Amino acid sequence: MKATPTAMPEVLVFEPKVFGDSRGFFYESYNAREFFEQTGQNANFVQDNHSRSARNVLRGLHYQIRQPQGKLIRVIHGAIFDVVVDIRRSSPFFGRWIGVELSAENCRQLWVPPGFAHGFVVTSDSAECLYKTTDYWSPEHERSILWNDPELAIDWPLSGEPMLSGKDSHGVLLADAEVFA
Numbered sequence: 001m002k003a004t005p006t007a008m009p010e011v012l013v014f015e016p017k018v019f020g021d022s023r024g025f026f027y028e029s030y031n032a033r034e035f036f037e038q039t040g041q042n043a044n045f046v047q048d049n050h051s052r053s054a055r056n057v058l059r060g061l062h063y064q065i066r067q068p069q070g071k072l073i074r075v076i077h078g079a080i081f082d083v084v085v086d087i088r089r090s091s092p093f094f095g096r097w098i099g100v101e102l103s104a105e106n107c108r109q110l111w112v113p114p115g116f117a118h119g120f121v122v123t124s125d126s127a128e129c130l131y132k133t134t135d136y137w138s139p140e141h142e143r144s145i146l147w148n149d150p151e152l153a154i155d156w157p158l159s160g161e162p163m164l165s166g167k168d169s170h171g172v173l174l175a176d177a178e179v180f181a
C-alpha cells in the first residue's frame with residue numbers, strides 16, 4: 001500500500017498493490033499495520049459505510065462538529081470525484097479544497113482525517129462507495145457546507161445540475177458554518 005500526500009499533506013491517497021492473474025485480481029483493501037506505518041495513526045475504525053449513487057449525485061460537504069470522523073474511502077464500482085475541505089481555522093489550509101478521482105479502476109483510497117468536510121460527485125453512470133469511519137454517526141452533530149459555496153469555488157466535474165438531498169440543498173456557507181479551532 002503506497003501512501004501519497006495530497007496538496008493538504010494530512011490527506012493521503014493510498015494505492016494498494018493489486019495482484020492480477022488469469023482469474024481476476026486480489027488486493028488487501030485495508031491492513032491496520034500498514035495504515036499505522038503510513039499515517040503514524042492507530043485508526044480505530046468503528047463503522048463501515050456503503051453507498052450507491054447515480055451519475056451527477058453529489059453528497060456533501062459533510063462533517064460532524066462533535067465526534068468528528070476520520071474516513072477511509074474507496075470505490076468498488078464506477079468513479080467519483082472526491083472532495084475534501086479543510087475546516088480547521090488554525091490550519092494554513094483553512095478553506096482550501098482538494099479533489100481526487102477514486103474509481104473501481106484505479107483502486108485508490110482517500111484518507112480524510114477528522115477536521116475536514118467531505119463530499120463527492122459521481123462521474124460514472126453509477127458508483128458504489130465503501131468507507132470506514134473512526135467514530136460513530138451522530139446525526140445531532142452532523143453539519144453540511146454548501147457544495148457550491150462561492151468562497152470555496154470547488155470545480156466539480158458536473159454534467160448539468162447535481163442531484164442533491166434536501167439536507168445538501170440547504171448547506172451553509174463556510175463563512176457561516178461551525179468549524180474546528
Ligand SMILES: Cc1cn([C@H]2C[C@H](O)[C@@H](COP(=O)(O)OP(=O)(O)O[C@H]3O[C@H](C)C(=O)[C@H](O)[C@H]3O)O2)c(=O)[nH]c1=O
Binds near residue numbers: 051060071120137165
Ligand atoms: C451517514 C449515515 C447516514 N445514515 C442514514 C441516515 C439517512 O436515513 C440515510 C442517508 O443519510 P445521508 O443522506 O446523510 O447519506 P449521505 O448523504 O451519503 O451522507 C454521507 O455522505 C458524505 C459523503 C459523508 O462523508 C458522510 O459519510 C455522510 O454524511 O442513511 C446512517 O444510518 N448512518 C450513517 O452513518
